Amino acid sequence: MYSLFKQMPSLRYKVDGLIDDLYSISVLMAVEETGLKEEIFPNECPFSIKQLLDSNFYP
Numbered sequence: 001m002y003s004l005f006k007q008m009p010s011l012r013y014k015v016d017g018l019i020d021d022l023y024s025i026s027v028l029m030a031v032e033e034t035g036l037k038e039e040i041f042p043n044e045c046p047f048s049i050k051q052l053l054d055s056n057f058y059p
Contacts, residue, residue, distance in 0.1 A: 012049075019045050020045070023044065023045035047059065
């Protein structure tokens with residue numbers, strides 16, 4: 001993925017918005033699947049772009 005950012009640096013700026021949107025959807029899916037309350041999840045994704053794109057990062 002980093003090579004894609006090197007080829008198209010403008011993509012990096014769009015990723016922040018995508019992460020926000022996808023995280024919100026993911027929280028809703030997790031709530032539905034687990035029955036946990038939405039309030040237990042952070043309001044924003046707690047991981048950096050670098051962490052999310054690192055295949056060796058496991059929280």
